Amino acid sequence: MYNSTIRSFKSSIDKEAxxxxxxxxxxxGHYFSEPLVDSFKILIGTDININSIDTEFLLLKEEDLINxxxxxILLFRPNGTIRxxxxxxxxxxxxxxxxxxxxxxxxxxxxxxxxxxxxxxFSLNTLLIKLLPKNIAKLGIxxxxxxxxxxxxxxxxxxxxxCLPETAIYLLSNGKNFDDISYVQEISEIGxxxxxxxxxxxxxxxxxxxxxxxxxDSYNRTLKGLYNLARFNLNIELRVVINKINYSRLxxxxxxxxxxxxxxxxxxxxxxEYTGLxxxxxxxxxxxxxxxxxxxxxxxLNLASWGIYVxxxxxxxxxxxxxxxxxxxxxxxxxxxxxxEQCINCVLKADCGGDFGTSLKHSVNIQPC
Amino acid sequence: xxxxxxxxxxxxxxxxxxxxxxxxxxxxxxxxxxxNIVERNIKEEDSIYKDLIANHIISIATIPALIxxxxxxxxxxxxxxxxxxxxxxxxxxIRCNQNCIYCQASSRxxxxxxxxISIETLNYAIDxxxxxxxxxxxxxxxxxxxxxxxxxxxxxxxxxxxxxxxKNKIITYVLCTNSVSFSDEILDLCLKYKILISTSLDGPExxxxxxxxxxxxxxxxxxxxxxxxxxxxFDKISALMTTSNYSLDYPKEIIDSYIENNFSNIFIRALNxxxxxxxxxxWEKYNHSFIEFYKxxxxxxxxxNKRGIxxxxxxxxxxxxxxxxxxxxxxxDLQSPAGLINSVIVYNYDGCVYASDESRMLAEHNDFxxxxxxxxxxxxxxxxxxxxxxxxxxxxxEALAGCSDCAYQTYCGADPVRNYTTxxxxxxxxxxxxxxxxxxxxxxxxxxxxxxxxxxxxxxxKNWLNKN
Numbered sequence: 058m059y060n061s062t063i064r065s066f067k068s069s070i071d072k073e074a075x076x077x078x079x080x081x082x083x084x085x086g087h088y089f090s091e092p093l094v095d096s097f098k099i100l101i102g103t104d105i106n107i108n109s110i111d112t113e114f115l116l117l118k119e120e121d122l123i124n125x126x127x128x129x130i131l132l133f134r135p136n137g138t139i140r141x142x143x144x145x146x147x148x149x150x151x152x153x154x155x156x157x158x159x160x161x162x163x164x165x166x167x168x169x170x171x172x173x174x175x176x177x178x179f180s181l182n183t184l185l186i187k188l189l190p191k192n193i194a195k196l197g198i199x200x201x202x203x204x205x206x207x208x209x210x211x212x213x214x215x216x217x218x219x220c221l222p223e224t225a226i227y228l229l230s231n232g233k234n235f236d237d238i239s240y241v242q243e244i245s246e247i248g249x250x251x252x253x254x255x256x257x258x259x260x261x262x263x264x265x266x267x268x269x270x271x272x273x274d275s276y277n278r279t280l281k282g283l284y285n286l287a288r289f290n291l292n293i294e295l296r297v298v299i300n301k302i303n304y305s306r307l308x309x310x311x312x313x314x315x316x317x318x319x320x321x322x323x324x325x326x327x328x329x330e331y332t333g334l335x336x337x338x339x340x341x342x343x344x345x346x347x348x349x350x351x352x353x354x355x356x357x358l359n360l361a362s363w364g365i366y367v368x369x370x371x372x373x374x375x376x377x378x379x380x381x382x383x384x385x386x387x388x389x390x391x392x393x394x395x396x397x398e399q400c401i402n403c404v405l406k407a408d409c410g411g412d413f414g415t416s417l418k419h420s421v422n423i424q425p426c
Numbered sequence: 427x428x429x430x431x432x433x434x435x436x437x438x439x440x441x442x443x444x445x446x447x448x449x450x451x452x453x454x455x456x457x458x459x460x461x462n463i464v465e466r467n468i469k470e471e472d473s474i475y476k477d478l479i480a481n482h483i484i485s486i487a488t489i490p491a492l493i494x495x496x497x498x499x500x501x502x503x504x505x506x507x508x509x510x511x512x513x514x515x516x517x518x519x520i521r522c523n524q525n526c527i528y529c530q531a532s533s534r535x536x537x538x539x540x541x542x543i544s545i546e547t548l549n550y551a552i553d554x555x556x557x558x559x560x561x562x563x564x565x566x567x568x569x570x571x572x573x574x575x576x577x578x579x580x581x582x583x584x585x586x587x588x589x590x591x592x593k594n595k596i597i598t599y600v601l602c603t604n605s606v607s608f609s610d611e612i613l614d615l616c617l618k619y620k621i622l623i624s625t626s627l628d629g630p631e632x633x634x635x636x637x638x639x640x641x642x643x644x645x646x647x648x649x650x651x652x653x654x655x656x657x658x659x660f661d662k663i664s665a666l667m668t669t670s671n672y673s674l675d676y677p678k679e680i681i682d683s684y685i686e687n688n689f690s691n692i693f694i695r696a697l698n699x700x701x702x703x704x705x706x707x708x709w710e711k712y713n714h715s716f717i718e719f720y721k722x723x724x725x726x727x728x729x730x731n732k733r734g735i736x737x738x739x740x741x742x743x744x745x746x747x748x749x750x751x752x753x754x755x756x757x758x759d760l761q762s763p764a765g766l767i768n769s770v771i772v773y774n775y776d777g778c779v780y781a782s783d784e785s786r787m788l789a790e791h792n793d794f795x796x797x798x799x800x801x802x803x804x805x806x807x808x809x810x811x812x813x814x815x816x817x818x819x820x821x822x823x824e825a826l827a828g829c830s831d832c833a834y835q836t837y838c839g840a841d842p843v844r845n846y847t848t849x850x851x852x853x854x855x856x857x858x859x860x861x862x863x864x865x866x867x868x869x870x871x872x873x874x875x876x877x878x879x880x881x882x883x884x885x886x887x888k889n890w891l892n893k894n
Contacts, residue, residue, distance in 0.1 A: 280495055281495065313480055
């Protein structure tokens, strides 16, 4: 997962570089600013005589290699940091496209930043796509808001189609920029064969949605976007992050989805992560997971009864009514998930997706089932 | 408060008011809500305000920002219009081997061969059928009893198959037969071309035989149904019932007989005022009794489902699909614009083309109002000719007095032929229309169930909808 490992190293390189970690000695690397034209060696250990080496090199200490396994892809920066940007052991690898966003959701777990980073991430990901193993089962695309890349997102998706034709692609977007139908058409014409776009839908009532996104007209733009995507038969997953503003209308939201958005292939009701902007906005947005049990049950069962594929994400089983257990998925990314002391004696632990380890606060109602 | 009104209609049912938007979504509200909406008495803090906005009943802007989405939903509801005429009915003969008391097709006895369709007529009619823009075609054989004209039936299908090698349409064949005399050659033909059998079963033996005017009809039909099921597959045979005056006292017995005969659904169908069935002496009384019959039957069927037996009332399922889902139904008898011409066309045995099945039944009584031409006419002259244009003036309930402001408009349909037959003009007059009275009563009854017995009936209804 992006950003999951940061270590320091000594190096003579002056450019950012990607390497596929190949073992305990040497591997091939690439400067991503000049893709695939050069290679260098990594040396491990402190007592190597660097004067005997004629190519560029990186010098790593043994302890730098904790948490790094063969097949991982690492990003080396001149400032002496290493980031693991592909984890060969994880099923939740994500291409990170930008820190910018055109919404500013009250419960955002990774708050966006205004920074001119699109070209940087674009060239990084262009190379990364080429280095990823061909047999990778799934790959996420996230941000920030990936559609802020505009045409560059289309280019990345085209590269994915040619480099990773078998990989399931999941793009997470707020859907606003899909209100431009020609953009949707361009994306559809790439013809990715296993492609789902996940789009948050915060409320059936426009003002509640816009309040949550902190962005006027976001409801209208997202809904136009959803219809445009449907028009081109793109697969849509709707995501309803349950919070204090929308929980009382979960049933109405489910009805709205069935009547107005019946073309979506999946609806996920999601628990909130107590991190990012949530602590700051907790008065407006935070609600304990057990407080919306009834509303959640009515909404999930309503959609399920209409044959719409529906799931509950990010909630440990002990916080959800038993009738909903069959809909609860282990959805928290492997590097984020956490179980607690109470969970040791829980008979359902093996089936439970746990809670966010990244949450700064957890429900007091977590208890063994 | 300042807001704009979007098109909506309303109706009071007992203590509630049903508010229906332009695409059929409804809200159940306290009485007086519509008045409050129109008089701008709804305030932003009222709990109903969010529902009215989200359900496209009121709007902040005069032209709502999401009007294109609403238009897409409207198109979805009217999707039955997309492919134009799908159902092509071929009246193969009006000879019949039964003598039903309510016969809607004015059948002749089985030895009068001049009532069969000719090869020439078939050729022209098949050619017209293939000019339909629809990628799917349903070719339905009716009568009389179409199996009596077996050689013509065989010819029609083989000819169609031959032409379809080039045309490449997806064709469904339906044979409407009384099932009393299945020969091996009929069943072989059905098997070869995957023909669906639509038959008639009016209930238990004493009702069915009474309605058929024969003493052994029930036994023969049931035998026929079972033979066809064995040979063609269980799901290839469906049955229709018609509620005669005599049937009205026996809703439970009729349903039980359907279950006994292993059907998982029934379509409770009222008599039509055509053909011999027009001689029914008191239509108003019949209509009233039929509505009560329907309610009793539906209650009984709901109870059966609650006991864990899947058994569907198919007319209710159609109404429910219109009320509860955003999707279109392909039911030609209850749609707007009407099914005639738009969804169905009839090629009669005598070479005339009619707007609907009912239209040709009128013609048997020498009324040719709905004759669009003959099979030798050009496609455009039939489907877009003057007669079609004339009928088009009255085929949309959106533009009919008494329908245009009816809360149930999106769930109902227009029927110019019925209006003409019973009220002497295609517009019809809603206050005395029995068609209106019957449909309104049934739709209202379904709503009443949804309001007063929601938790009990909803699982049953959703079960039916999800199977369809």
